[in-house]
Amino acid sequence: MNPVKQLLNEQLSLIAHSLSSPQRLEILEYLSQTERSVDNLSQLVNLSVANTSRHLQVLKQASLVTVRREGKKRFYKLTGNDVTSLISSLRNTAEIHLAEVERLMQSYLNKEDGLEAISAQELLERSKNNEVTILDIRPEEEFNAGHLPNAINMPLWQIVQRAKSLDPNKEIVAYCRGPYCLFAYDAVNILRDNGFNARRLENGFPEWKAAGNPVQFNQ
Structure with missing residues (x-):
């Protein structure tokens, strides 16, 4: 494989990996509404603050979210509307190709x-x-x-x-x-x-x- 193409695919795989967790998808759904603190997100997704932070770090590594600090608190938000569009595309593809999604719908x-x-x-x-x-x-x-x-x-x-x-x-x-x-x-x-x-x-x-x-x- 062309080394440049391989490097590009590795970067794309960061996005794919970040979306491979149902908890991270749920976090993205909440962040698509408004900016939220780690504590608030942990309560919403019913995870410990430590686990929530780990999921957020994966999303941040893939540049799907950004973080700002306010005192000791950290607040996260989506990096853009394109992240919402990405999730919508994922959902649409799943509805077309996954029988279980269609059954649940x-x-x-x-x-x-x-x-x-x-x-x-x-x-x-x-x-x-x-x-x-x-x-x-x-x-x-x-x-x-x-x-x-x-x-x-x-x-x-x-x-x-x-x-x-x-x-x-x-x-x-x-x-x-x-x-x-x-x-x-x-x-x-x-x-x-x-x-x-x-x-x-x-x-x-x-x-x-x-x-x-x-x-x-x-x-």
């Missing part, structure tokens, strides 16, 4: 959603005409770090008590962290049970942002 996700999800393009057009109410189901911290324009932050546990504040004449579109985030599916089911016309966004906030669609910030 059919068994646990598709059956939860009786209506076709709305695409980002359709949502953009309908929101311009004020035809929909957009609900962000993520925690407030993630919402404040970036969200769809004019979205209302309504975490899943608040929907039942706050549903009366929603316009019953508008379709509601709920979105969460990504296409596999069950919060959006649960939110749609709760809203439908309460008499609302509701659908979920085809993907989540990270994919929306990575595609170059407009984003609003609260901080």
Whole structure:
């Protein structure tokens, strides 16, 4: 093999290796929402701080994340929207070629959603005409770090008590962290049970942002 090509392939393998852990994929999903500390990530992924740090070092070696220090704390974030696009490509390829992924999709996700999800393009057009109410189901911290324009932050546990504040004449579109985030599916089911016309966004906030669609910030 050409030595230059071999060196290039070795570098590419760093990326492949960094994505070979389900824990690291989960960490990347959380970081695609907002910057997070090591302590916060360890709680979210249910790992020790030491194990979380080791996973982050692998991701940092592959240049998928960057780190900044604030006192004794370390905060990590993705190096760019291209990392989100990389994960999306990995997910799409798995859905096409891995039978187990297709089975899980059919068994646990598709059956939860009786209506076709709305695409980002359709949502953009309908929101311009004020035809929909957009609900962000993520925690407030993630919402404040970036969200769809004019979205209302309504975490899943608040929907039942706050549903009366929603316009019953508008379709509601709920979105969460990504296409596999069950919060959006649960939110749609709760809203439908309460008499609302509701659908979920085809993907989540990270994919929306990575595609170059407009984003609003609260901080």
